[in-house]
Amino acid sequence: MKALEITDLHKTYANGFVALKGIDLAVEEGEFFALLGPNGAGKSTTIGIIASLVKKSAGKVRVFGIDCDLDHAAAKALIGLVPQEINFSQFETPFQIVTNQGGFYGLPRRLAEERAETYLRQLGIWDKHDQPARNLSGGMKRRLMIARALVHEPRLLILDEPTAGVDIELRRSMWEFIRGINARGTTIILTTHYLEEAEALCRRIAIINHGRIIEDSTMRSLLARLHMETFVLDLFDPLDEPPDLSPYATRLVDPHTLEVDVSREQDVNGLFVRLSERGIRVMSLRNKANRLEELFMHLLGERLPQEEAA
Amino acid sequence: MKERGQVYLIAYLTLVRKEITRFLRIWPQTILPPAVTMTLYFIIFGQLMGPRIGAMDGLPYMSYIAPGIIMMSVITNSYANVVSSFFSAKFQKHIEELLVSPMPNSLILAGYVTGGIGRGLMVGLVVTCVALLFTDLRVHEPAVVVLVVTLTATLFSLGGFINAIYARKFDDISIVPTFVLTPLTYLGGVFYSIDLLPQFWQRVSLGNPILYMVNAFRYGMLGVTDIPIDRALLIITGFILALTLLSLHLLRRGTGLRS
Numbered sequence: 149m150k151a152l153e154i155t156d157l158h159k160t161y162a163n164g165f166v167a168l169k170g171i172d173l174a175v176e177e178g179e180f181f182a183l184l185g186p187n188g189a190g191k192s193t194t195i196g197i198i199a200s201l202v203k204k205s206a207g208k209v210r211v212f213g214i215d216c217d218l219d220h221a222a223a224k225a226l227i228g229l230v231p232q233e234i235n236f237s238q239f240e241t242p243f244q245i246v247t248n249q250g251g252f253y254g255l256p257r258r259l260a261e262e263r264a265e266t267y268l269r270q271l272g273i274w275d276k277h278d279q280p281a282r283n284l285s286g287g288m289k290r291r292l293m294i295a296r297a298l299v300h301e302p303r304l305l306i307l308d309e310p311t312a313g314v315d316i317e318l319r320r321s322m323w324e325f326i327r328g329i330n331a332r333g334t335t336i337i338l339t340t341h342y343l344e345e346a347e348a349l350c351r352r353i354a355i356i357n358h359g360r361i362i363e364d365s366t367m368r369s370l371l372a373r374l375h376m377e378t379f380v381l382d383l384f385d386p387l388d389e390p391p392d393l394s395p396y397a398t399r400l401v402d403p404h405t406l407e408v409d410v411s412r413e414q415d416v417n418g419l420f421v422r423l424s425e426r427g428i429r430v431m432s433l434r435n436k437a438n439r440l441e442e443l444f445m446h447l448l449g450e451r452l453p454q455e456e457a458a
Numbered sequence: 459m460k461e462r463g464q465v466y467l468i469a470y471l472t473l474v475r476k477e478i479t480r481f482l483r484i485w486p487q488t489i490l491p492p493a494v495t496m497t498l499y500f501i502i503f504g505q506l507m508g509p510r511i512g513a514m515d516g517l518p519y520m521s522y523i524a525p526g527i528i529m530m531s532v533i534t535n536s537y538a539n540v541v542s543s544f545f546s547a548k549f550q551k552h553i554e555e556l557l558v559s560p561m562p563n564s565l566i567l568a569g570y571v572t573g574g575i576g577r578g579l580m581v582g583l584v585v586t587c588v589a590l591l592f593t594d595l596r597v598h599e600p601a602v603v604v605l606v607v608t609l610t611a612t613l614f615s616l617g618g619f620i621n622a623i624y625a626r627k628f629d630d631i632s633i634v635p636t637f638v639l640t641p642l643t644y645l646g647g648v649f650y651s652i653d654l655l656p657q658f659w660q661r662v663s664l665g666n667p668i669l670y671m672v673n674a675f676r677y678g679m680l681g682v683t684d685i686p687i688d689r690a691l692l693i694i695t696g697f698i699l700a701l702t703l704l705s706l707h708l709l710r711r712g713t714g715l716r717s
């Protein structure tokens with residue numbers, strides 16, 4: 149079953165700005181899906197429409213088969229939203245905020261309170277549950293919004309840049325947490341600017357730019373499309389000039405640092421054979437740039453000329 | 459969705475609870491000021507000036523103004539509660555907590571209006587207690603008192619809601635109370651019987667809806683009124699209906715809420 153199905157979604161804001169120009173997306177139940185795109189691409193607009201914070205101009209949205217035009221209440225009951233921007237009362241306590249949200253979804257008070265405690269504990273902010281929310285740090289506020297989105301145990305959890313402004317350690321623990329939620333069967337849609345985040349978490353990925361989907365595939369197939377990967381080798385012994393490692397192209401950055409290009413047809417084993425033959429000892433090795441980032445720039449670049457022509 | 463009625467009931471009660479918790483939490487801003495202001499009215503107009511003014515509609519002045527002053531506090535507070543609560547929910551964006559939930563618009567409206575009625579009645583009760591320190595209050599027709607005060611609180615809660623929907627900045631939530639509500643209340647027969655006015659101004663006064671509420675309430679308490687009571691009730695109900703329909707229309711259009 150499809151957790152989310154969007155067809156030909158359009159959005160023109162009141163000021164005439166066209167934010168979405170015909171979005172199609174389908175997310176299978178249980179999937180972990182990433183929606184990527186640069187600032188202003190239309191990610192939050194798309195999510196806003198699904199969660200009924202933004203009115204669509206045209207198109208269809210179905211959540212677990214329910215047409216949002218016909219029964220938005222039933223569809224909304226299945227969705228949990230972690231918005232991009234802080235949107236809770238600064239004067240209420242986390243416990244009140246999460247419990248009340250449970251109530252708005254129809255959970256009896258007792259159950260809502262139990263769940264609020266469970267999720268606030270799981271997200272590590274229980275020790276602040278009784279303080280006004282304005283006392284929470286930025287990272288804690290994000291976690292509060294995750295707890296709030298989970299209180300009614302939605303089948304589809306949508307996170308709009310949940311890790312923006314969150315430190316690396318916390319980001320990783322949030323990933324772990326969200327992975328756990330996904331493992332329990334909850335479908336997850338996540339928007340992010342961090343490609344490594346999408347790579348670490350998601351099996352499927354769609355890229356949106358200027359209100360259009362420009363890529364919709366699995367992470368694997370996306371990565372497979374990279375033509376070339378550049379490795380940076382740290383060497384034990386200094387070199388004076390780039391060694392001949394043909395067919396691999398090399399560049400000597402400094403006497404101890406060598407860059408090697410490995411194309412998709414080649415393998416890395418061969419590179420090591422060549423290195424051994426030459427007696428070059430490698431201390432460590434890493435990717436030069438984030439491959440996804442390159443791919444991303446590449447994909448966006450491809451579209452730009454068309455955009456300008458349009 | 460299972461048991462939709464149940465879900466909606468819980469959602470409504472949660473919102474009402476949130477609203478009541480809000481105005482109780484900030485009681486020094488919500489409950490105390492009207493108690494202080496109204497005490498001053500009783501002291502100045504009732505205690506000090508009342509004896510010189512003499513009887514109004516055959517009643518001591520203090521007794522005559524007490525119902526109007528109670529009503530005035532109900533009107534200002536039910537309006538203020540909804541306009542400030544709903545506007546700050548918009549401003550801080552936590553209105554989105556409701557917009558993403560399965561709650562239908564009518565229920566969101568009902569929740570806020572109930573909160574406004576709650577504050578209006580609570581302040582009305584406090585001011586009544588204050589009034590009892592200065593004068594005896596007898597209740598002529600309890601049913602009318604309860605009905606009129608509740609309908610009035612409902613009407614002004616709706617007014618506050620509509621104001622908040624249109625409001626874009628904090629200034630916008632004080633314009634109507636200052637330039638519309640306060641004058642209408644003062645000219646709505648709180649402090650005088652319209653019999654005292656020249657014919658022309660009596661007629662103008664009849665265009666002021668607050669006059670009907672104050673008089674209907676005064677009738678419930680004291681048994682005297684400038685206006686036939688059934689006409690007053692009809693007018694209040696008519697306004698409530700109109701404002702409810704307008705609120706629902708604005709919510710459906712998403713004015714000020716959904717872009």
Ligand SMILES: Nc1ncnc2c1ncn2[C@@H]1O[C@H](COP(=O)(O)OP(=O)(O)OP(=O)(O)O)[C@@H](O)[C@H]1O
Nearest residue numbers: 161163165167186187188189190191192193194717
């Ligand atoms: N209420 C609005 N009125 C007019 N234009 C808007 C409105 N909201 C968003 N936009 C515009 O729509 C476009 C898409 O915005 P959106 O918030 O969906 O982007 P995004 O992909 O979420 O970006 P970011 O990564 O920065 O969050 C932007 O150009 C934005 O300026």
Ligand SMILES: [Mg+2]
Nearest residue numbers: 191192232308
């Ligand atoms: Mg966004």
